[in-house]
Every structure is written in structure tokens, then in C-alpha cells.
Amino acid sequence: MSEACDTLHGMAISVQVTFDASDPRALAAFWAEAVGYIRQPPPDGFGSWEEALAAFGVPEREWNSRAALVDPDGRGPRFFFQQVPEGKTAKNRLHLDVRAAAGLSGDERMAALERKCDQLVALGGTRLYRVEPAPPMETGFITMADPEGNEFCLD
Template sequence: MSGPLDFQVTFDCADPEGLGEFWCAVLGYEREKPPDFDTWEEQLVAWRVPEELWNSRNAIVDPEGRRPRIFFQQVPEGKVAKNRLHLDVRAAPGKTGDERMAALKEEAERLVGLGATQLRVVDPAPDNGEAGWIVMQDPEGNEFCLD
């Protein structure tokens, strides 16, 4: 294949719709529209998907089409260990020092209100390039950083 490949980010989770709503609020994304109908309920009925499977998958997209699609798939097991891959949510681009940390802390408060958990604050220091960040978890325990 020639040219760059596209990709999506996939989360294994218990509640694809709920986790998708959380990440829509974090990233300014929206739920992907159904291909043939106005609502997902109509689409799933047309596809003859059993109602107990309606929350088994969900996809959210950047309304501007610039950032990757995020897909959520239901799995039976819960999260048991630290993520090997995580998202860095760029909440303070171009800011440094106290201004950066104030912006990150403000965003952390907003996300806690949406159901996230703040795990720890890493203050700016010489060994991290004076950057600083905040480690968070989404409502299902997936780690991400406010950067």
C-alpha cells in the first residue's frame, strides 16, 4: 500500500455508550452518525441486532474530521492492570510554568465533574523539561494524562 495509513483508537470497556459520552465531553467529539437512519435505535432495529447487544459497540468522531475515530467495544472482563498505551490530552498547549499547571488543574476539575479520577500531579522539574502534567483515569479506570 502506498501513502499513509489511517487508524482509530479502540477501548475495551464495560459500557461503550457511557464511556463514549465521557470522551465526547473531554475531546469535543460527537457520536458517529448511523449510516442509514436518523437514530442508532432505528439502525440497530433495521440490522436486527438484539436489544441486549445495543450497547456492545460505540464510535465517536471528531466533528472536523482531523483527529482519529475512537471505538469502544464491550468486553466481559474488567481492567486489571495499568494501560500499556494511554492518551495525552493536550489541555495547555503553548503554556509553561504556573500558567500551564493552572490550566491543567482547571481542566482536571472539569473532568472530575464528568466522572474522571485525578491520580497525581507531576510538577514541573528539571528532569521533566519543566513541563508538568496530571495523571487521570476515565470512568472505567483507563489512565490518561493532561499534558
């Protein structure tokens, strides 16, 4: 990425994807498996987030009000999960595509998507529907929902 693309008026730009959740820790665990991310490490000097939160005086009832994931390679956006009181009520206006079969086509592509779908269903995801390849415009994908109903595609 060019310097012009990753800065704006001298300020570094990065992207964070934020999820509203009823159970941030559980939803973060699902997405960590879905995209190969890890839980954001606790601040320096602390062996765990629980230790850090206790030291910061955060009441234990609030320890699951937030969670964060990071790309272990440091390239992708941070995923942040924040607790909200209301549940999901309508279709997402924005969704993620999990690139589980990049570079594959036809039966090989769909088989890779099916394997990832099975893995995510075992973790609490829901399979919604499959779209078959129809070249040249459609390569095929599977639409799913995470454990809290947020739609995403296996692409």
C-alpha cells in the first residue's frame, strides 16, 4: 500500500470491524476460528485479560462486555466485539466474506467451502444457503450466520 493510501493528512489510517453482541467473548471465539485470528493479548505486565481487568478495577460483571481479536500476522483489521442489550432484528447492511477458497474453482472450490461450513456449523454457526457456480459471473459461495445471527459468506 502506498504511503498516500495509508495516511490522511499525516495521520495513520487503519480499519476495525465492530460487532454488536450479547456474548462478546463467545462471539469472538467463533470468529477467531472462522478467520484464523487470535484474542488480542492483554496489556504488558499482565498474564491475562482477567488479571488486567481486576487490576484496573473493572467489576467482574463487566469482564465480558468487550473482546478483541487481531490478525496474528498483523495485516488484517482488528475485530472488536461490544456487548449491547438488544438482539439482532434485521438483515445486515454490511457483511464479511470469509475467503475460504481463494484461487479455487468449480467442484474443488465448493468442496473447500463445504469443509469450512461444516467446521463453522460445529462451532455454532448456521448454514443459510448455497449458491452454485455459474461462470463467468458467479464462482459460488455459501451464506451463513454466526452464533448471534450475523450473516456472512464463505467465498
